[in-house]
Amino acid sequence: MSLAEQILQGNIRAAARLMRDIDDGAKSAMEELKVLFPRTGNAFVIGITGPPGAGKSTLVDQITAEYRRRGKRIGIVAVDPTSPFTGGAILGDRIRMNRHADDDGVFIRSLATRGHLGGISRSTGDVVNVMDAMGMDVVIIETVGVGQDEIDIVRMAHTTVVVMVPGLGDDIQAIKAGILEIGDVFVVNKADRPDTDRTVRELAVMLEMNQARQGDWRPKVLKTEAARNVGIHELVEEMESHRAHLFGSGSMKHLLEEKYSRMFIEMLKERLFTEVYGHLHIDGTFRRIMDDLAERRTDPYTAVDRVLAEKFPH
Amino acid sequence: MSLAEQILQGNIRAAARLMRDIDDGAKSAMEELKVLFPRTGNAFVIGITGPPGAGKSTLVDQITAEYRRRGKRIGIVAVDPTSPFTGGAILGDRIRMNRHADDDGVFIRSLATRGHLGGISRSTGDVVNVMDAMGMDVVIIETVGVGQDEIDIVRMAHTTVVVMVPGLGDDIQAIKAGILEIGDVFVVNKADRPDTDRTVRELAVMLEMNQARQGDWRPKVLKTEAARNVGIHELVEEMESHRAHLFGSGSMKHLLEEKYSRMFIEMLKERLFTEVYGHLHIDGTFRRIMDDLAERRTDPYTAVDRVLAEKFPH
Numbered sequence: 128m129s130l131a132e133q134i135l136q137g138n139i140r141a142a143a144r145l146m147r148d149i150d151d152g153a154k155s156a157m158e159e160l161k162v163l164f165p166r167t168g169n170a171f172v173i174g175i176t177g178p179p180g181a182g183k184s185t186l187v188d189q190i191t192a193e194y195r196r197r198g199k200r201i202g203i204v205a206v207d208p209t210s211p212f213t214g215g216a217i218l219g220d221r222i223r224m225n226r227h228a229d230d231d232g233v234f235i236r237s238l239a240t241r242g243h244l245g246g247i248s249r250s251t252g253d254v255v256n257v258m259d260a261m262g263m264d265v266v267i268i269e270t271v272g273v274g275q276d277e278i279d280i281v282r283m284a285h286t287t288v289v290v291m292v293p294g295l296g297d298d299i300q301a302i303k304a305g306i307l308e309i310g311d312v313f314v315v316n317k318a319d320r321p322d323t324d325r326t327v328r329e330l331a332v333m334l335e336m337n338q339a340r341q342g343d344w345r346p347k348v349l350k351t352e353a354a355r356n357v358g359i360h361e362l363v364e365e366m367e368s369h370r371a372h373l374f375g376s377g378s379m380k381h382l383l384e385e386k387y388s389r390m391f392i393e394m395l396k397e398r399l400f401t402e403v404y405g406h407l408h409i410d411g412t413f414r415r416i417m418d419d420l421a422e423r424r425t426d427p428y429t430a431v432d433r434v435l436a437e438k439f440p441h
Numbered sequence: 442m443s444l445a446e447q448i449l450q451g452n453i454r455a456a457a458r459l460m461r462d463i464d465d466g467a468k469s470a471m472e473e474l475k476v477l478f479p480r481t482g483n484a485f486v487i488g489i490t491g492p493p494g495a496g497k498s499t500l501v502d503q504i505t506a507e508y509r510r511r512g513k514r515i516g517i518v519a520v521d522p523t524s525p526f527t528g529g530a531i532l533g534d535r536i537r538m539n540r541h542a543d544d545d546g547v548f549i550r551s552l553a554t555r556g557h558l559g560g561i562s563r564s565t566g567d568v569v570n571v572m573d574a575m576g577m578d579v580v581i582i583e584t585v586g587v588g589q590d591e592i593d594i595v596r597m598a599h600t601t602v603v604v605m606v607p608g609l610g611d612d613i614q615a616i617k618a619g620i621l622e623i624g625d626v627f628v629v630n631k632a633d634r635p636d637t638d639r640t641v642r643e644l645a646v647m648l649e650m651n652q653a654r655q656g657d658w659r660p661k662v663l664k665t666e667a668a669r670n671v672g673i674h675e676l677v678e679e680m681e682s683h684r685a686h687l688f689g690s691g692s693m694k695h696l697l698e699e700k701y702s703r704m705f706i707e708m709l710k711e712r713l714f715t716e717v718y719g720h721l722h723i724d725g726t727f728r729r730i731m732d733d734l735a736e737r738r739t740d741p742y743t744a745v746d747r748v749l750a751e752k753f754p755h
Contacts, residue, residue, distance in 0.1 A: 157742045164740035179492060276590060380735075387734040390741040396714045398749055403713055404706070420701040421694075426478035427704040428471045435712055 131162035149253045163260040170259040174284030175269045181290040182316045185353040200232045202258030207271040248279040249393040286369045288312045294322035311369045318350035445476035463567045477574040484573040488598030490584045495604040496630045499667040507677045514546045516572030521585040562593040563707040600683045602626045608636035625683045632664035
């Protein structure tokens with residue numbers, strides 16, 4: 128029986144195995160994903176992003192507990208594009224979420240590897256699809272930081288929660304700039320800190336002024352203290368409101384189209400490069416180009432021109 | 442006269458124009474870059490990265506002042522992959538570095554655009570090449586955050602400075618994980634804060650334990666208070682030591698090879714995709730695939746298979 132068939136029958140170990148294959152970029156994984164794809168589309172996918180230190184892990188832990196009380200099964204994908212070097216995310220996997228460790232209704236997976244081909248947002252999408260096909264009601268994607276990678280990653284979600292903390296310092300403007308557009312719900316966590324209300328006000332004003340946002344959903348700014356489970360119920364209600372809005376307004380269709388288009392493009396980019404790059408290696412062209420560059424007999428721009436001209440003669 | 446020729450004659454406006462073209466992804470830019478390439482390789486390229494709020498801009502400002510005192514010409518590329526949405530970096534350009542604004546020996550450029558093709562680390566490399574060809578003695582690449590994008594970007598540098606602040610909170614481990622390997626010099630800025638010595642010790646221990654690092658350079662952890670110009674002289678001396686080490690140990694050759702290889706690969710990836718994606722749009726294939734995906738007549742994995750099979754029949 129294929130991994131995909133085992134997964135559809137509820138085999139957790141098969142799911143873990145396939146996710147490892149996805150992370151490794153194994154070719155077989157794609158065949159399994161093809162089988163699972165028609166069984167996806169039921170999970171509510173939540174993205175949680177925000178700067179390091181905002182308490183996202185604790186928040187995810189509390190959201191998970193809240194959904195468990197509502198009888199939902201939860202998948203969690205913790206994505207850390209910065210940690211391929213030291214296997215940080217794998218360590219994280221072991222030490223975090225202890226209280227859900229023995230709960231069959233919670234499935235946790237860390238993704239750290241980002242190969243030379245990029246594509247971590249794509250493998251995140253693949254892992255979300257596996258969890259979706261497994262029958263998880265809610266899949267939470269949590270990112271470690273809030274760079275462009277993370278923005279690409281949370282775009283896989285239906286509802287994106289941006290987590291901030293009071294008074295992040297000088298660069299708060301810079302952080303906010305890129306994420307105003309992607310947040311459907313904003314959370315100021317660690318709301319027992321002194322600057323909370325000012326940060327909430329600042330965010331609210333920036334959201335008010337922000338013209339780039341599309342659609343008629345107006346994001347709210349909520350306060351939470353994840354460590355003390357304060358404000359979590361309200362946060363889950365707000366996420367569910369956004370989900371209802373997506374379905375009610377017809378935005379869901381548009382959102383799915385964007386998601387598929389992004390997946391297709393990411394994969395196409397990756398596969399095209401693998402194909403051509405592989406050939407350049409096999410026939411020795413790559414080594415020759417590198418030598419020419421080292422000796423400055425050519426420049427990188429001209430070298431690429433030549434490869435393209437050879438692959439796509441017009 | 443071509444832009445490249447004007448730039449080689451010291452025309453600053455031509456350089457600014459070419460950098461805009463690079464940012465816009467103009468095809469003509471590549472022809473100019475080909476001309477400039479043989480005139481590159483003289484500048485000392487410094488990468489400055491670290492989490493938001495670490496005071497990187499102030500630090501860059503002080504490093505610039507220090508190099509100016511030494512009679513060097515400085516190019517600065519401030520890279521913000523998160524800000525395409527709101528043009529944050531352009532605003533940043535205007536308000537920062539005021540004291541160097543009238544100094545002919547300082548050339549500042551912000552890069553924010555990251556198109557659908559990715560490639561901001563590549564355009565950073567292009568802009569560094571322009572500054573190098575312009576005759577800048579030192580080029581500083583400063584990133585806003587510290588995600589994978591930023592790591593790719595600072596890999597363009599000869600010497601990478603990682604800036605931290607005392608007591609960044611829970612996620613400091615996660616931040617450190619990815620950047621231990623890329624830092625040649627570590628700086629704990631805002632060293633007047635209470636937790637400074639603990640953070641310095643923690644970093645030193647992590648660097649000590651870190652096995653992944655290659656070569657025989659041992660990064661130091663320095664303390665600075667950029668706002669009061671404390672520790673800047675020592676920092677510049679340490680960067681210059683690293684530079685001397687690169688030349689002395691023969692690492693420079695290896696580093697350049699890696700840099701060229703990365704530039705070639707990035708460009709190849711981008712151009713391959715543009716080529717194929719462009720054709721899929723022109724002949725209507727892309728629209729058909731998107732419709733099939735929306736109606737779930739196919740899945741993204743199979744759709745990519747088909748395109749590849751058509752482009753590269755074996």
